[in-house]
Amino acid sequence: MFFNLDAEGSNSPSKSRSFKEVLSGASSSGDIFPNVQQSIFNGVPAVLLSDEEVLKLASPFQFTLVGKFGLRRPNLDAIRNFFSSLKLMSFYSVGLLDARHVAIQLSNDLDYSRVFARCSYFIHNCQMRVLKWTPFFDIKEESPIVPIWISFPNLRLHFFNSKVLNALGSIFGRPLQTDQATSSRTRPSVARVLVEVVISKKHPKEIWVGSKAYGYLQKAEFEKVPDFCNHCKYMVMPLWTVLNFIRT
Template sequence: MKKGLRGLYYSRNEMDEMVAPLKFALVGKFSSGTPSIARIRARFAFWSSKDFSPSAESLVVPVWVSLLNLPVAFFHRKSIHNIACLLGSPLKIDEPTTDYTRPSFARVCVEVNHLDPLVNDIWLGDDDGDITQKVMYKNLPLYCPTCSHYGHVERNCLLKAPKNKNTPDVDSTSQEDLRIILDKKKSKLVEQPS
């Protein structure tokens, strides 16, 4: 740790090793065919678990992370993987990052646990110095610890909201009953002088 941040340090030799593939780089893009069944199975193998419960939502979610203005020397697959390990469990590095075709930022997909605090800054260093790297999470799903479901935050949770005694329970009231109640409320509003 340095400056209170999680980080990685690379020696001059490690930096030279990571930059070596770029020495005579000529970037091209080729479409690849369908992946093999073995490769597909390997991607989904992490989903199997003895503790799996269909009624409980997983606390671990895949999230794309962007590293804006990451120095190109750190675009090496090994470095991106090590950086991803500081944030969660690495799942995938996007093609433009591994192909060095988008030098403005690197992207990696990591599994993050909603109970763990998100890492917003990391430091990276080598023999020439160090930098603080900002970490940006893309489309992090909303999570409610009260009901353990995704899609909303705790302050909007229906389980946590106090029940209003004047509000009918929608599950036990038919649509016709709701229409009558709403019509009565509308007529009371019209009758009241403003």
């Protein structure tokens, strides 16, 4: 069942329930019951929820991504078989959003980072670009939130620390992971952090690191940032991205 994270290892169909059963609290499935107000908004009937309630409803989907296909899309079984071949660590689910988009529900941060970091895959010779899902995702647009490797060249050795690296990444967005050489401290010339970055915004190129008295200006370098059109809300994929994934 799509998005049923409790269904791992079970082939039994879910029992259909009426709205009366669900809303009476007869289920222990962990459903969230928001405060809902029926009203009129902008001249049309409306179901109104607070911003807090919307975010609460979205919380079970924190590891959700969207796969977007171009002119062609393989059938759903082929897409699911592809994800099976990735040997992900935990339960996942794939379902259609529309003819060009699939929702990819993952269940942990490591699988999420691994799938999102690649940005694009080819499935049966059809390119699938990976987009971030948010509560405000619109299939008619593309999210400007993209995983970007940020390098910190000549970061001082004592700052190769997980809390410091997380803080450095957090200046630009949500840190996902460091690369192996950074975490093992085997490449002291540069630290690299993968960060979810809003590429439609400007970001600083230098950061002050350390105490006010003994700190220094640390450079931050963004690697391979795609262009994003703020007018049409679409990414412009550079040629190097397409050629790289054709080769691999």
